[in-house]
Amino acid sequence: MPKTPVDQIVAGPIEPGVKKKNPILVVDGVRRTFGGLTAVNVDHVEIPAGAVTALIGPNGAGKTTFFNLLTGFDKPNEGSWNFKGENLAGVPAFKVARRGMVRTFQLTKALSLMKVIDNMLLGATKQPGENMFRALFPFTWKQREADVEERAQSLLARFKLDAKKDDYAGSLSGGQRKLLEMARALMSDPDLVMLDEPMAGVNPALTQSLLHHILDLKEQGMTVLFVEHDMHVVQEIADWVIVMAEGKVVAEGPPSTVMSDPAVIDAYLGAHHDTDLGTISGQLEVAEEMESDLIRHEVEEEAAHDGK
Amino acid sequence: MTATSHPRSSPHRLRLLLAGLVAVFSVLFGFGGSAAWAASSAPIDPTTAQESLAVWLRQASDKAGIPDVSFSVKGSGFDATFTTDAEGRATVGLPGPGTYTVEIDGSTVPATAGAVPSASNPREIDVSATNQNVPVNFLAVAGDAGGAAATPAPATSASTPATGTDTGAGGGTTSGGSADTSDPATTTVDAAAGGTGFWGIAFSKLVTGLIFGLLLALAAIGASLIYGTTGLNNFAHGELVTFGGLVAFTAATLGAPGWLGILLAIVIGGAFGLVQDTFIWRPLRKRRVGLIPLMIVSIGLALSTRYIYVFFYGGDRLALPNDPSPFLVLGPVSLRFTDVMGAVVAAVVLVAVAFVLLKTKLGKATRAVSDNPSLAAASGINVDSVIRSVWIGSAALAGLAGVLVGYYQSLRWDTGSAILLLIFAAVTLGGLGSAFGALVGSIVLGVFMNLATLVIPENLKYAAALVVLIVILLFRPQGILGKRERIG
Amino acid sequence: MDFNFIWLSLGEIASPTTAAYALATIGLVVHFGFTGLLNFGQAGFMAVGGYAFAIATLKFDAPLPMAVLATILASALFALILGIPTLRLRADYLSIVTIAASEIIRLSVKTSELTDITGGATGLNGAAKTFNAINPFPKGNYGFGVLTYTADQLWVRVVGWTLVALACLVVFLLVRSPWGRVVKGIREDEDAVRSLGKNVFSYKMQALIFGGVLGGLAGMLFILPRSLQPDNYGTQLTFFLYTIMLLGGATTVFGPVIGSMIFWVTLSLSDGLLALGINSGILPITSVQQGPVRFIIVGVALALLVVFRPQGILGNKKEVFFSA
Numbered sequence A: 001m002p003k004t005p006v007d008q009i010v011a012g013p014i015e016p017g018v019k020k021k022n023p024i025l026v027v028d029g030v031r032r033t034f035g036g037l038t039a040v041n042v043d044h045v046e047i048p049a050g051a052v053t054a055l056i057g058p059n060g061a062g063k064t065t066f067f068n069l070l071t072g073f074d075k076p077n078e079g080s081w082n083f084k085g086e087n088l089a090g091v092p093a094f095k096v097a098r099r100g101m102v103r104t105f106q107l108t109k110a111l112s113l114m115k116v117i118d119n120m121l122l123g124a125t126k127q128p129g130e131n132m133f134r135a136l137f138p139f140t141w142k143q144r145e146a147d148v149e150e151r152a153q154s155l156l157a158r159f160k161l162d163a164k165k166d167d168y169a170g171s172l173s174g175g176q177r178k179l180l181e182m183a184r185a186l187m188s189d190p191d192l193v194m195l196d197e198p199m200a201g202v203n204p205a206l207t208q209s210l211l212h213h214i215l216d217l218k219e220q221g222m223t224v225l226f227v228e229h230d231m232h233v234v235q236e237i238a239d240w241v242i243v244m245a246e247g248k249v250v251a252e253g254p255p256s257t258v259m260s261d262p263a264v265i266d267a268y269l270g271a272h273h274d275t276d277l278g279t280i281s282g283q284l285e286v287a288e289e290m291e292s293d294l295i296r297h298e299v300e301e302e303a304a305h306d307g308k
Numbered sequence B: 001m002t003a004t005s006h007p008r009s010s011p012h013r014l015r016l017l018l019a020g021l022v023a024v025f026s027v028l029f030g031f032g033g034s035a036a037w038a039a040s041s042a043p044i045d046p047t048t049a050q051e052s053l054a055v056w057l058r059q060a061s062d063k064a065g066i067p068d069v070s071f072s073v074k075g076s077g078f079d080a081t082f083t084t085d086a087e088g089r090a091t092v093g094l095p096g097p098g099t100y101t102v103e104i105d106g107s108t109v110p111a112t113a114g115a116v117p118s119a120s121n122p123r124e125i126d127v128s129a130t131n132q133n134v135p136v137n138f139l140a141v142a143g144d145a146g147g148a149a150a151t152p153a154p155a156t157s158a159s160t161p162a163t164g165t166d167t168g169a170g171g172g173t174t175s176g177g178s179a180d181t182s183d184p185a186t187t188t189v190d191a192a193a194g195g196t197g198f199w200g201i202a203f204s205k206l207v208t209g210l211i212f213g214l215l216l217a218l219a220a221i222g223a224s225l226i227y228g229t230t231g232l233n234n235f236a237h238g239e240l241v242t243f244g245g246l247v248a249f250t251a252a253t254l255g256a257p258g259w260l261g262i263l264l265a266i267v268i269g270g271a272f273g274l275v276q277d278t279f280i281w282r283p284l285r286k287r288r289v290g291l292i293p294l295m296i297v298s299i300g301l302a303l304s305t306r307y308i309y310v311f312f313y314g315g316d317r318l319a320l321p322n323d324p325s326p327f328l329v330l331g332p333v334s335l336r337f338t339d340v341m342g343a344v345v346a347a348v349v350l351v352a353v354a355f356v357l358l359k360t361k362l363g364k365a366t367r368a369v370s371d372n373p374s375l376a377a378a379s380g381i382n383v384d385s386v387i388r389s390v391w392i393g394s395a396a397l398a399g400l401a402g403v404l405v406g407y408y409q410s411l412r413w414d415t416g417s418a419i420l421l422l423i424f425a426a427v428t429l430g431g432l433g434s435a436f437g438a439l440v441g442s443i444v445l446g447v448f449m450n451l452a453t454l455v456i457p458e459n460l461k462y463a464a465a466l467v468v469l470i471v472i473l474l475f476r477p478q479g480i481l482g483k484r485e486r487i488g
Numbered sequence C: 001m002d003f004n005f006i007w008l009s010l011g012e013i014a015s016p017t018t019a020a021y022a023l024a025t026i027g028l029v030v031h032f033g034f035t036g037l038l039n040f041g042q043a044g045f046m047a048v049g050g051y052a053f054a055i056a057t058l059k060f061d062a063p064l065p066m067a068v069l070a071t072i073l074a075s076a077l078f079a080l081i082l083g084i085p086t087l088r089l090r091a092d093y094l095s096i097v098t099i100a101a102s103e104i105i106r107l108s109v110k111t112s113e114l115t116d117i118t119g120g121a122t123g124l125n126g127a128a129k130t131f132n133a134i135n136p137f138p139k140g141n142y143g144f145g146v147l148t149y150t151a152d153q154l155w156v157r158v159v160g161w162t163l164v165a166l167a168c169l170v171v172f173l174l175v176r177s178p179w180g181r182v183v184k185g186i187r188e189d190e191d192a193v194r195s196l197g198k199n200v201f202s203y204k205m206q207a208l209i210f211g212g213v214l215g216g217l218a219g220m221l222f223i224l225p226r227s228l229q230p231d232n233y234g235t236q237l238t239f240f241l242y243t244i245m246l247l248g249g250a251t252t253v254f255g256p257v258i259g260s261m262i263f264w265v266t267l268s269l270s271d272g273l274l275a276l277g278i279n280s281g282i283l284p285i286t287s288v289q290q291g292p293v294r295f296i297i298v299g300v301a302l303a304l305l306v307v308f309r310p311q312g313i314l315g316n317k318k319e320v321f322f323s324a
Helices: A063-070 A093-098 A116-122 A142-158 A174-186 A204-219 A231-237 A262-269 A283-307 B010-029 B197-230 B237-253 B258-286 B291-313 B337-359 B361-371 B373-378 B383-408 B420-430 B435-452 B458-475 C004-014 C016-035 C042-059 C064-086 C091-110 C112-118 C129-133 C151-175 C178-188 C190-195 C200-223 C235-248 C255-279 C287-308
Strands: A023-034 A037-048 A052-056 A078-083 A101-103 A192-196 A223-227 A240-245 A248-253 B051-059 B070-075 B078-083 B089-094 B098-104 B123-127 B134-140 B326-330 B333-336 C141-144 C147-150
Touching: A023 A063, A023 A223, A037 A063, A037 A223, A037 A240, A037 A248, A052 A063, A052 A204, A052 A231, A063 A192, A063 A223, A093 A101, A093 C190, A101 A174, A116 A142, A116 A174, A116 C178, A142 A174, A174 A192, A174 A204, A204 A223, A204 A231, A240 A262, A248 A262, B051 B070, B051 B098, B051 B123, B070 B089, B078 B089, B123 B134, B197 B237, B197 B333, B197 B337, B197 B361, B197 B383, B197 B420, B197 B435, B237 B258, B237 B291, B237 B383, B237 B420, B258 B291, B258 B383, B291 C091, B291 C235, B291 C287, B326 B337, B333 B337, B337 B361, B337 B383, B337 B435, B361 B373, B361 B383, B373 B383, B420 B435, B420 B458, B420 C091, B435 B458, B458 C064, B458 C091, C004 C016, C004 C147, C004 C255, C016 C042, C016 C151, C016 C178, C016 C200, C016 C235, C016 C255, C042 C064, C042 C091, C042 C112, C042 C200, C042 C235, C064 C091, C064 C129, C064 C200, C091 C112, C091 C235, C129 C151, C141 C151, C147 C151, C151 C178, C151 C200, C178 C190, C178 C200, C190 C200, C235 C255, C235 C287, C255 C287
Parallel strands: A052 A223, A052 A240, A101 A192, A192 A223, B051 B134
Antiparallel strands: A023 A037, A023 A078, A240 A248, B051 B089, B070 B078, B070 B098, B098 B123, B326 B333, C141 C147
16 A cells, blocks of 8 residues: 555645645644643644554653543543534544544453454444344344444454454453454444554564554545554554644654654654664553553642642 | 340240240241230231231330230230230231231330330231231330320331341341441430520530541541552441440450450450451452452451341440540530540540651551552552551551440441441542541531531431432542542 | 251242342342442332332322332432432442442431331331232132242232243343443443443443332332331342342343342251251350341352352353452
8 A cells, every 4th residue: 555645635834733635633722631731732733534644752742642532532621623524522432433433542442351253243333232122122133233243254354353253352462452452443434543552562473464454444445543652663654644742743744754853853852863763662662651651640640639 | 244235034045045936937937926925816826827017115225125015906806915025026916907006005014114105105007918027116215204205216227137038036136227326426415405596506516526527537547548558448347346346345344444445446456457457358469359349348248247246246235334424514515524535535546647647657658558559569668568557557446436436326236337338428528548538528527417417307417428428429529638530 | 846947948939039139139230240330229229119119009099000110210210310420430439329329218218207108217018909909819828838828929929020030031132132242341341332432321321220120120029028118228138139149140140030049048048957956955056146147148158259259150250340
């Protein structure tokens, strides 16, 4: 799958908040504070449709919080955002998902006490049997069940999980759970897939196949927005990169040039300009990030406590 | 000496055995038993009758059954006289459904027991088809014989075990009600005496509430520390409270002075905490048992411990020796010596606990573990030994609370479990896991509960406290002093 | 020596009390076992149902169908009132709120101010009149030996167990449906389910109401053979139901039925054996001390079950969501 050329993406000079030719998601003035600490403060950003966009940034830049806000899992203090032209501010998480914007989580949320196939079926939409009264009359939902099961089978086959169909999801490896979570999200035929650190905790051997799957989504016409740390990964698959630091969007651009943006280098490294951004990334940084998330959470709590 | 308050002669014991035998089978049958009969109509065997009454006559003050009192049951052409058994009970078989009049023969009630108020005697009881053991409970009030003014509600909480068999004769010890604080604390505060009106009453309630809040705080701080360090909502905390009271009671029956009883309650209570941690909670932590199962274990532990207390101490109120004369008079409020001492001891201990938590190495370690156990462990704190100390300290505090509540209100097998939800409410009010929050929460709750009775019925004050608990959880789940935390 | 108690204990298998406990526990399984809602106030639902039925029958002279409807509506309303504010909170908050709410119910109905409606501390008596009036069994005795029942006793048993069977059927259908899949997902990780476009709050509410209505109907069933007494609805009733649930299997449909039967037979047998031991002088305890023993057994059983066999008799260990 070739990369989408930059001139097909942007409708203006490359700078933070640049207008896109065909944006699927437009964010305006979204701000979220925890006590006295501002976690997210995004003035304006647009996500191009039909492309793979990476959201990067140093530890504590507010990437996951931004994800949570956009998908309705957290509420901003202020701000609005449009998805396919519809305002999503104040829309609860489940409705966001129904409108075609699905997400995965940094710490995989495969339902480990359910079978793999049941995990998949849970992702299906328009199942009348999920209504409590119709559930009592199997003839009203058996047909739909058969249809979605077929779809689940083919998705599982694509993600090479079909042999594990009847295993409990808890028995899968970390990478397989990531794949399952991604496959499950696809059950609803989304327009925008938001992946929170899809490579975190994945065996390096599986990384290539995951990358391949992400590019596959684009090929099928979906838009992908993903949080990632590994710059090599970003360079390999992203059409567009958005860089966050301290809650703000500090840079945007195609992966080939954004890495040399002084604002990015500042954000990541402070004074150590000469280090190759690619080499300091990877698993080590993921571990650091997880560690620092704990610390950041504590800082937020402290700030909230003092702020009263 | 057994824990039951009335001594039994050997004929009594024989009768009791017989009554017990019948009671046992009545449990099995789901039918009533244990009647002594002497009748004008032929008595009907209650174990085979379709309808029956379970009459129970007790002393209002200590809920002790009054034996050998005769009463009549009339209605539907039936007219018979019966006598209460050693527990003050009798089960009466009826010829069929209908309305029956039950009347206690006042002349057979012993003078020492007082009299059954005329407002509730005789009583009319509707019995519908297949209703067995319809409760007919009477309370005799000492002193003012038959005076309607002092009439308590004719029936009380401790009438039936919540066991679901069709009977109330499960041995006479198993109250279904766990939440009846049934405190006579109001008797310690002679509210209306000076005729001081609303403000006088309000002041006396404030004092009552303040003292109760201090006692509650002793128990709540421990529960809060346990929650903070282990994450456990300890449903067996009430039993730690009762334990202290029972230790002091046992010491008193052996002739020990009051201060020694209190000391023993603290020491043996603390030892009880150590035993629990060593044999139950630490092994469960080692097994990495989750918080919900832990909570359920604590429920099971509470249930069995509570009834082990009943097993050894009986189901009646236990009296700690107390001098009822006023010791301190503050305007309309007169307090007994034990009320004042209880408050003083509680306050001193609470200050000491605060000192330990703030200034000592152990206290700092405890707070560190509460904040973040893995970080604490990483910085060289022995988490397990901190938790053990917390169990010992919390159990000792709860034990002390038990004695003091026993002196202040009353002591029974369910004294602690009756205030368990109040402990939870205080902990939640102050902020889950925050020891100082628990202190503030307890005092606020104690005062609120008692002041609330200015506008709501006295017996709803406990419910009012629970309403506060719910409201706090809904609108400020972090409590008054708790850390803000992301929820939902 | 009289060994009739063995037969009588076996009679507990079919007793209406066993059926009522089974029904209430099925409700609890819907709450806790399948949806993960830590409801510690099932006794409150039983009280609400029982009082609604008794008050409708005795104070408003409602015909049986109306009284049953009142039972269902009242328990559904109770669930709604509890659920709207609390289902968004953490699981352990729900447990505290439900236990407190059930105690508030019990303490409130007991107050003397409400005696005209609720009967105060004495409770209400004779709520079964409309129920027994439609008893199709002719008067007489049914059964054999010590297990002989009157027509009314037979009637309540038949209706009780029919209710239990119906509840089992409905729950069986539900948990095997896509609806059941969603709630099982919720009990494990509600954010995951939310991210897949399911209205988690609505599902939790549906489960709370459904299980609560089963609890309310159990409360009605419970008072048909006896009078309604507020203190039967203390917190330990809920804990008995938890014991039954964990005994049979918290994530199973038929566990509550098996659990309730074993629970009551065991209690009856142990009572009988204790009585035998006491009367023959083998056990050095008094008959007064015999009463608490059953509670001690229940408490120990509850603690041991949840640690050592959390899946219960019928459950699948792989589905035990609450042990980690």
